[in-house]
Amino acid sequence: MRLSFSQVRTFLRCPRQWALRYVEGLKIPPPGAALVGQLTEGALEAGLRPVLEGKRREPTDYVLDVFHDGFKEAKDLADWRDDDPKKMADGATVAIKGYWKTVAPKLRPVALQEKRQITKDGFSLIGIADLREPQLIVDWKTTKRRLAWDRTLEHQLGTYSMLWETPTVGVHNLILGKEEPITLAHEVDPTELDKLWNLYRQVHSAIQMALQTGIYLPASLDHPWACKYCGFRDVCAKSDWRHEAWLGKKPKEPRGEEDMVEW
Numbered sequence: 001m002r003l004s005f006s007q008v009r010t011f012l013r014c015p016r017q018w019a020l021r022y023v024e025g026l027k028i029p030p031p032g033a034a035l036v037g038q039l040t041e042g043a044l045e046a047g048l049r050p051v052l053e054g055k056r057r058e059p060t061d062y063v064l065d066v067f068h069d070g071f072k073e074a075k076d077l078a079d080w081r082d083d084d085p086k087k088m089a090d091g092a093t094v095a096i097k098g099y100w101k102t103v104a105p106k107l108r109p110v111a112l113q114e115k116r117q118i119t120k121d122g123f124s125l126i127g128i129a130d131l132r133e134p135q136l137i138v139d140w141k142t143t144k145r146r147l148a149w150d151r152t153l154e155h156q157l158g159t160y161s162m163l164w165e166t167p168t169v170g171v172h173n174l175i176l177g178k179e180e181p182i183t184l185a186h187e188v189d190p191t192e193l194d195k196l197w198n199l200y201r202q203v204h205s206a207i208q209m210a211l212q213t214g215i216y217l218p219a220s221l222d223h224p225w226a227c228k229y230c231g232f233r234d235v236c237a238k239s240d241w242r243h244e245a246w247l248g249k250k251p252k253e254p255r256g257e258e259d260m261v262e263w
Contacts, residue, residue, distance in 0.1 A: 001204065001251070002117070002124040005159045008203045009152065014219035015210055016241065020232045022251045023211075028231035032080035036088045037142035039074065040096060040174060041130060043067035044140060045112050047100065048131070052109060060100045067096060079231065091176030095142065098179030103172060108133050116163040121197075123204045127163045131172075136185070137161075138170040146182060147173040158196045161188040211250065214243035 011018040020026045030038070047063035050056060071089050078085075111132040117124050131138040137160045141147050157169040167190070173182040210216050219227060227233050 001122075001207070002126050003200065003204060003207075004126050005156055008200060009155075011203055011207060014227075014230070015206075015216040016218050016236055016239075017230060017232050018207075019210070019216045019246065020236060020239070023246070023249050025252050026232065026235065029077055029079040031231075032075075032078045032083045032085060032088055033144060035074060035078040036071075036092050036176070039067050039070040040092050040142045041140045042070060043096060044099070044104075045130070047104070048107065048109050049112060051107075052112065057104060057107075060097060063096055063100055064093060067092060088176060091144075092142065092174075094177050094179055095174040095181065099172070099174050099181045101179075103181055103183060107131070110134055118163060121201050121204070123200075125159070125163065125200060127159055129160060129164065132164070135166075136168060136170050137164050137166055138172055140172050140174065142174045142176065144176050146175060147171065154192075155196060155199070157186050158188055158193055162193055162197065207251075214246035214249075216241065216246065 007018065007022060010021060043063045043066040046066045047058040050058060068089070071092075075085050075089075080088075109131055112130070114129050114132050115126065116129070117126045119125075129137045130140045139157070139160065147153070153171075157171070160169045161167065167188055169186050169188060171182075171184045171186065173184070175181065219230075227236070230236070
């Protein structure tokens with residue numbers, strides 16, 4: 001079995017959500033903020049790709065055109081909830097301009113959207129890095145507010161550290177509507193990597209148990225608010241969660257980045 005960080009995070013959040021997403025293969029419209037982040041990072045990638053061939057990076061207008069073309073094509077596919085699509089796009093425009101002016105000139109990419117995999121203990125862990133420089137893996141984050149440092153982010157950066165065997169992982173945080181991005185370099189504690197791999201191993205065992213028994217527990221038996229903002233809420237409520245309905249079903253293997261990034 002191959003696991004991505006997104007798969008592990010989803011299973012820890014809710015085994016039933018994991019089953020619907022990765023066993024049944026269901027997808028939900030991404031939140032608008034997630035779509036804007038994906039399009040922003042795709043535009044940055046397009047602007048930097050010529051550098052891999054020894055050429056100059058693309059000009060700002062080109063990067064903005066890539067973003068806005070993608071936004072026009074995909075905006076109706078997103079769940080905008082309480083967000084204003086135009087305001088979000090305008091905020092991304094400001095953030096992209098600022099990043100391209102202040103950070104992009106210093107970048108020396110040697111790979112973009114690079115995939116790595118390690119295999120041991122009976123399963124494989126896979127991941128994709130947004131940007132690899134000679135001495136640094138960089139993860140792009142596009143957010144409405146300054147990125148919150150939490151355990152989930154630590155686990156994600158630790159995963160990059162394991163896969164690329166590097167002690168330092170960078171985070172470039174583009175904040176919608178802000179010209180100044182935040183760039184951080186995080187030194188990963190080697191002792192934490194053993195703990196992180198043990199977590200992945202435990203999640204892998206839990207997934208195997210669920211597949212063998214057909215039992216997928218809900219996120220919470222006590223707090224209905226845990227399901228309030230889940231995009232799978234309606235289909236989950238209509239699903240047959242008797243264990244016999246799930247016996248024999250197997251997860252679909254991740255095919256690419258779209259299966260390794262969860263909204």
